[in-house]
Amino acid sequence: MSRCNFSNDFDDLGSTPVSNFFINHYMLEAPGEYVKVYLLGLKYSYYNQSFSIEEMAEKLFMSEIDIDKALKFWEKSGVIRLRYSDSEYYIEYxxxxxxxxxxxxxxxxxxxxxxxxxxxxxxxxxxxSPTEMNTYLGWVDEYGFSLEILTMLISYCASKNKTSLKYMEKVAIAWHDAGLKTALDVEAYLKAESEKWIRYKKILRALGLKDDDVMEAHKAMMDRWMDDLGFDIDVILKACNECVLKINEPSFPYINQILINWYNDGIRTINDFDKVKKKPYTKKTAPNYKVPKNYFNGYSQRTYDVDELEKKLLAHSRGEFGE
Structure with a gap:
């Protein structure tokens, strides 16, 4: 044990052994200043020297409050034990x-x-780190993952250079919600996700957007175009081109309205345009809408007049923000 009363007679030529396990599993997650406190305290402990918080703070150019926080951090991490007696720390490494x-x-x-x-x-x-190992094993219990699924999940995230627990937790939740139970389930899911991203990218390129520009709401809308309305990607790209040519800027609500009108005209594929002798911008009234019942989940239930929406978007692009 080390009693927190400072003594100054250290051998500068000596050495203090530091566990590789501490370096590999504790140091990497700890704030740098806290690591300095641990190492200096370890030196005191190894040479059975006592020290004061004040002197430690002075040596490390830290406040006494920060020293106290660091010691409590390491106690919570399970690498030291603190006891208090007569306003003094007793520290056991x-x-x-x-x-x-x-x-x-x-x-x-x-x-x-x-x-x-x-x-x-x-x-x-x-x-x-111990935190990562605990978290991974927690997913086995919480999400019912096998070790094989867990390994595939971490491998998938590592392939994207995203290995933070926060990111992997999102992926774990998505896989659980998708009901993935076997390696074959994961392979099929990842294949579908990859194909979906190929379609996302085609739409974004048509609008002059980058991958980083897409938000979750945009992906949800694109999914509805493809899954709920059943449009071929070529039809969606045609709607994107119509949007850019008409209002000179990308607008998901505008494209959405174009596609709703086309849906009501019976258009699903490029070939359908030859069969429908009607302009895609024909104004529709609310009673004629035949969009799937759940299509607007998560969206406003209002309907849009394409002509009116076009006027507003053009005014916005010109900087005309008046009523």
Whole structure:
């Protein structure tokens, strides 16, 4: 144990052993200033020296409040134990062992789990932290994933260079909601997602937009064009071209209205245009709409007059914002 009263007689030529496990699994997630506190405290502890918070703060150019926060951070991380007596800290540096929350169905001691984590570490090019291991095993319980599915999920995210827990959690939720239970389910799902993104990109290119410009609402609208209304991608691209030529800017609401009108005219494919002797911008009234019942879920229920919408968008593009 180390008592927090400072002593200044250290051997500058000595060395302090730092566990590789601390470097690989704790240091990488910790704030840099907190790592300095841990290492300096470890040196004091190794040489059985006492120190004061004030002197430690002075040495590290930190405030005493920040030193206190750092020590409590490491206590919460499970690498030190703090006790208080007569306004003094007593600090014990604990042995570092690979621990994973025992509340999970699977344990880090399971051979298959260890092998999976070793595979994952090779995928992402770094050791996993205890937090990451706990989170992954939590997904096994929460989402019913097998270790195979979990490995495929992490591999998928790593292929996109997105290995933060926050991003992978979103993917895990999406896979759970999609009901993916087997490797074949995942392969089919990823194939469908890849094909969908190819169509997204074609639409975005037609509108002069980049992949980063698309929002979730845009993707949901494009999905409805393809899935609910059943339009071929060529028809959607034709609507995009109509939009850009007519109002000289990309507008998803405008394209949406064009497609609704075409839907009501019985148009689904490019070949349908030859069969329909009607201009696509013919004004429709609300009673004639035959759009699928659930198409407007998540959208306003109002209908648009294409001509009026066109006037407003053109005025907007010219900077005319008056009523």
């Amino acid at each position: 604990l042995p570092l062992v690979k621990k994973v929350d025992d509340k999970h169905t699977l344990s880090i001691d399971d051979t298959e789990v260890r092998q999976m984590f070793e595979t994952v570490e090779k995928m992402i090019g770094r050791p996993l």
